[in-house]
Amino acid sequence: MLSIKMFSYKLFQFIILLLHLTDVNCQFALSALSLQPPISSVGSNATASCNVTYTGSTAFVLTWQIDSVDVQLYQIQHAQAPQLGGQPASGFDTSPSTTTSIVNTGDTFPMTLEIRNVNLTLNQSTVSLGCSAPGCITQAPLQIGVCQPNTASGVIATVSSSSCGFGCTVQYSCATGYTGSDVTATCQEDATFDASPTCKSQTPSALSTGEIVGIVIGCLIAVAIIIFFLIPIFCTEICCCAFSILCLSWGTKEYTAGRS
Numbered sequence: 001m002l003s004i005k006m007f008s009y010k011l012f013q014f015i016i017l018l019l020h021l022t023d024v025n026c027q028f029a030l031s032a033l034s035l036q037p038p039i040s041s042v043g044s045n046a047t048a049s050c051n052v053t054y055t056g057s058t059a060f061v062l063t064w065q066i067d068s069v070d071v072q073l074y075q076i077q078h079a080q081a082p083q084l085g086g087q088p089a090s091g092f093d094t095s096p097s098t099t100t101s102i103v104n105t106g107d108t109f110p111m112t113l114e115i116r117n118v119n120l121t122l123n124q125s126t127v128s129l130g131c132s133a134p135g136c137i138t139q140a141p142l143q144i145g146v147c148q149p150n151t152a153s154g155v156i157a158t159v160s161s162s163s164c165g166f167g168c169t170v171q172y173s174c175a176t177g178y179t180g181s182d183v184t185a186t187c188q189e190d191a192t193f194d195a196s197p198t199c200k201s202q203t204p205s206a207l208s209t210g211e212i213v214g215i216v217i218g219c220l221i222a223v224a225i226i227i228f229f230l231i232p233i234f235c236t237e238i239c240c241c242a243f244s245i246l247c248l249s250w251g252t253k254e255y256t257a258g259r260s
């Protein structure tokens with residue numbers, strides 16, 4: 001038996017459903033689009049991902065685009081797993097993925113797009129995920145880069161290719177006057193090298209072993225002179241002087257005492 005309360009609730013639900021059926025607005029809540037790595041090296045794969053919340057109830061198509069060109073499509077429908085549509089002939093090498101579970105209204109699920117073998121032509125291209133309704137879009141600029149070899153002073157870099165993309169290597173050695181071991185660095189997916197050179201400048205005033213021995217001997221001689229010659233000489237003089245003053249004062253004292 002339905003209570004009045006229950007009846008009103010069911011009616012309310014039915015009205016909401018009707019509104020949804022006639023809804024031409026965005027049926028998705030899309031999170032900010034994230035690109036991993038933030039900067040991709042030339043020749044690597046970049047991955048765009050988004051958390052999608054399905055707020056609609058009817059079938060709707062979500063489309064991945066690169067610079068407004070459709071690259072992958074999914075149909076999202078209440079109580080069904082997302083269905084991948086036929087891949088448009090876009091010229092981009094991409095691979096999409098999402099949940100294989102059933103999606104109901106209100107569910108949140110991740111969607112990703114792998115963009116393979118990226119090149120500099122794609123730098124600053126816009127990657128987006130959205131549907132046909134106005135405002136139903138989330139997007140981010142693709143950042144493509146190359147690894148920049150270390151050019152610090154004293155570092156000699158030999159690069160395997162002129163533009164250093166994913167997997168490119170650099171042989172580092174140190175210039176004359178600098179010390180450090182040779183390093184081989186490889187350009188990673190995030191457009192940074194996995195190693196860096198450490199070439200330290202040798203101190204120009206560094207003393208040789210001969211110089212150090214000379215200084216030590218010199219010091220020993222100076223100490224010997226002070227101990228065996230200067231101290232006895234000066235000491236004798238100082239003592240004699242002190243003694244004579246003492247004698248003199250005694251003598252004077254005695255003499256004075258005797259006269260008074």
Ligand SMILES: *[C@@H]1O[C@H](CO)[C@@H](O)[C@H](O)[C@H]1NC(C)=O
Binds near residue numbers: 044116117166189
């Ligand atoms: C890019 O993806 C393809 C296919 O999954 C894979 O064969 C290749 O090794 C990936 N490249 C890099 C740099 O990870």
Ligand SMILES: *[C@@H]1O[C@H](CO)[C@@H](O)[C@H](O)[C@H]1NC(C)=O
Binds near residue numbers: 033034049050051110
């Ligand atoms: C999606 O949600 C998961 C779990 O909350 C979070 O770890 C991830 O960073 C989110 N991804 C994006 C692109 O917002």
Ligand SMILES: *[C@@H]1O[C@H](CO)[C@@H](O)[C@H](O)[C@H]1NC(C)=O
Binds near residue numbers: 119
């Ligand atoms: C860069 O990549 C795009 C898309 O994959 C491709 O159409 C284009 O020919 C590539 N450019 C170069 C110079 O390789």
Ligand SMILES: *[C@@H]1O[C@H](CO)[C@@H](O)[C@H](O)[C@H]1NC(C)=O
Binds near residue numbers: 120123
């Ligand atoms: C990619 O584009 C950005 C912004 O225009 C620029 O700063 C960067 O140098 C470009 N990357 C390369 C490797 O040309």
